[in-house]
Amino acid sequence: MPDQLLFAMEVTLNGLMAGVLYALVALGFVLIYKASGIFNYAQGVMALFSAMTLVGIMDGQIPFAHLINAMFGTDLHHFGWHVPALAAILLTVVVMVVFAWLVQVVIFRHLVNQEPILLFMATIGLAYFLEGFGDLMWGAEIKKLDVGLPQGINDWIDLTTFETFGYGFFIDNLDISATIVAVILVAGLIVFSQYTKQGRALRAVADDHQAALSVGISLNYIWVLVWSVAGFVALIAGIMWGAKSGVQFSLSLIALKALPVLMLGGFTSIPGAIVGGLIIGVGEKLFEFLIGPMVGGATENWFAYVLALLFLVFRPQGLFGEKIIERV
Amino acid sequence: MLYREAGDFSTTYPQDSQTFPIKFDRYRYYAVLAIAFGIIPFVINDYWANAVFVPFLIYAIAAIGLNILTGYCGQVSLGTGAFMAVGAYSCYKLMTAFPEVSMLIHIPLSGLITAGVVTLFGLPSLRIKGFYLAVATLAAQFFLVWLFNKVGWFYNYSASGQISAPERDVFGIIVTGPNTEAWAKYLICLLFVTACALAARNLTRGMTGRSWMAIRDMDIAAEIIGVNPLKAKLTAFAVSGFFVGIAGALFFSVYLGAAEVGESFGIDKSFLVLFMIIIGGLGSIFGSFAGAAFMVLLPVFLKNVFVGGLGWPTDLAAHLQFIVSGGLIVMFLILEPHGLAQLWRIAKEKLRLWPFPH
């Protein structure tokens, strides 16, 4: 096979993998939007915050050490213990549940029935708050995150493809594990929403708030639940992205990578987030590979959005979004 | 008592349709103008101009522009940063191509160019609505930033890729470049703010404004009663783009003096301006000013309190600043979802009754 074709195949495969990573971030948005109509811009910062908390717990960092030291002149840094990854993940989930509960009680309970744009702004305010809070709590330096996921080129794929095509494909082990995790996560979410009581209640709320209220579903409870699940998804996304770049402020910017995925897939559809992620991943990688060199490269950021925009012109509610019905 | 409509009789049509029909409003407006034009220029220094007044005035123009689009016409845009960049780069190209022409012509021209570009990016709004549109405007944000960064023509092929404002004057008074006096910077911004605010106020009171508001409230219903959605939406995009373009041109030429597109006109700017109009109040010109003042002053104020007043380490102060501004924004949205403008309206209601509350 000609080299260009092989290269394109490799790029496509990697695009699919990148798409899975985008979809992981997008999932968190979809969950919250579906259940409460809130477009949660803070999802990216939640990923950052949860990853910071995870690293902090694993390394036994003392929260707010810098603040305490500055106030009392002490010299505290670490508790001096190391928590195994799995236990730390569980503890982080607990933190995210508490966070979800606080968000619901302090903020969104007071904003029920407000316009969507106000809710959106409130989440941006929340994002600012959480950025400052996370830095204050765990410090602003770059932290290495290692929960034991394999990273680097997958030798088996490299060898097999080399023997078949004469060119070894590069697939990152981390991406493979991300794909597996994403599949489990989506399967888990589907089982949860189809077969558990809470999941059914969640779907009822997503369909119609008032009808759900009238059959005795507690909106507050469901919202705390959905924010917790979104926090968990954020943690997974934070682990995957944090493994690549270390845990640092820029992790919060992955939200921007998820927005075109949402547009394309529709704000309300979980399969949409996955398919949208794959389309965006492959689309932007192929565009960068084929057209990028002609226009000077670095096209991925805007191309994802333009691609999503093109789709929207034909389907204004996204590929899998609920049909928008407007009545006067 | 203090604020009242009673006893204010209009005897002619022009009187009835003037910009501020109520006497108290009118006098307040004259007083603000008198202070802004008559007193501040004489007492202003570099710090107050560069840290407070000039950014406030420029952001006020941008906020008015976005408020027209989002507050009056209901189209959420997250592309403000890039649209300001269009204003800035057209201003730069005009300034360097026609050095002898006055800035008073360059800046509105940059506004016009921006209006054209924004209208183009407004076309999808005819098909896409709500958050989908908001995210779609992000396409403009990222694409324009990439374009200005990539195409050398926009920054005159300078080795650094930055644009920097050469010295230009208005009637012999230097208004751009490093040797600009604080009061000159302030006055040129004030001039444009006043003109823009007046134009915006009168546009929103007239036929155009009413058709925008009809579209905002329910676009299908508006279409049925005979508002042309194509025309209404695109004029809103164009007018908004004009104001945002002026703000961008001033931001680059008068305030910053040198700019790089990714850093100065990134997505943060889009969010910042959106914040201003939400905090200030959607669909209110006064709100645009109040929001701009709030968002410009808050960080300066917090910094002065934490670092200057309490003597804390700057990094702790900066983290706290994030926490406090985020918290304040959320608090505001909870306590007064309609923004500072609504507080002002309530204050007026109270003043009308004061000192007899019943």
Add this chain to the structure above:
Amino acid sequence: MKLTTLTIAAVMAAGPVMADLVFPSLSYRTGPYAANGIPFADGYEDYFTLLNERDGGIGGVPIRVIECETGYNTEKGVECYESTKGEGALVYQPLSTGITYQLIPKATADGIPVHSMGYGRTSAKNGQVFSNIFNYPANYWDGASHAVTHILNENSGDISGKKIALVYHNSAYGKEPIRTLQELSGKHGFELMEVAVDHPGQEQKSQWLQIRQQRPDYVLMWGWGVMNQVAIQEAANIRFPMDKFIGIWWSGSENDVLPAGDGASGYKALTFHNLGKDYPVYADLQKYVVDAGKSAGAGDQLGTALYNRGMYAAMLAAEAAKTAQEISGNSDISPAEMRAGMEALEITQAKMEAIGLPNFGPTFSVSCDNHGGDGYGAVAQWDAGAGQWSLITDYYQSDQSIITPLVEEDSAAFAAENAITPGCS
């Protein structure tokens, strides 16, 4: 607004009556680049604290460091500049390309010198045009040449037909070396491959696939922030030989290599100052600053690459202030005298030895024609096992025959655009 006025008034009133030397530190301890801003700011401040504690300041005059948080944001930088310049600031280290470009015209108009060490506008090397801007000891174009010279040395002087890729941050900063590298590729006959990474650079799969497919012999990197960590990780993932991967000095801190773990071992970065804490001055720092509980920030950054860079910047500023005191015969110097001191600055081995930093950086001298030093730099390599950077070359000079005409050309363009008549005052 009233409260702000009050606060400002309070600050003014609380200000000192005694003469002091004011060195503002425009730091960024928050925001996306905080991890890089913290060690630099700590080093900068600690060195001045050391001078105050040990020597009672410079020439008997105490030093006052005013720290102002910019968050790497241009507008906050402007606010910081305006709020500190009235305090008698002697020299600004803007620490971000954006803020530097802001301050070039402003500081020149206000008569305050700016030292952009290893960043900012490269052609500021030409002091005839940029009277108040200094960028010694080395700039980006020097860096590009250093990297190519290093590759030349590794290949015994012949790199024609080799392929060198440049992975760069798609911004003004990242594009800096392209022109120089193009000239150098013409001279040495290597093929240059440009790979742009858009801000912030979290996702670089396509860029590194491209590198894997095109198989360049060397990769140079002009990266910043999260882009560095991801690029080093991706390079390790595709098993690119790390000793053929060379980053600019802003891609060469511990922050950049640590997240990639062992995979980063062998990665090289350019530098213009020495690394590690094996210097006599560190004993003094420990004694007068750390043990006295006066260290800036958390006090845990000593000896990191960026801490050393901050300390080096402070050292150069302090030496320039000493020179200024000698020239003017005045111990409480003004910004204009400081500028003259910077222009007459000479760094020799003897001077560095006396400070307790023997062989810490290149020797160089500044003059009106040359605000950029002599363009010496070195290459450092990361050893993940030992967890430290070490210099693997001596300081060597960049290819002046390429860089001087480029500086001339760009500064002439700036002079024409801003109606500046080049010349020495």
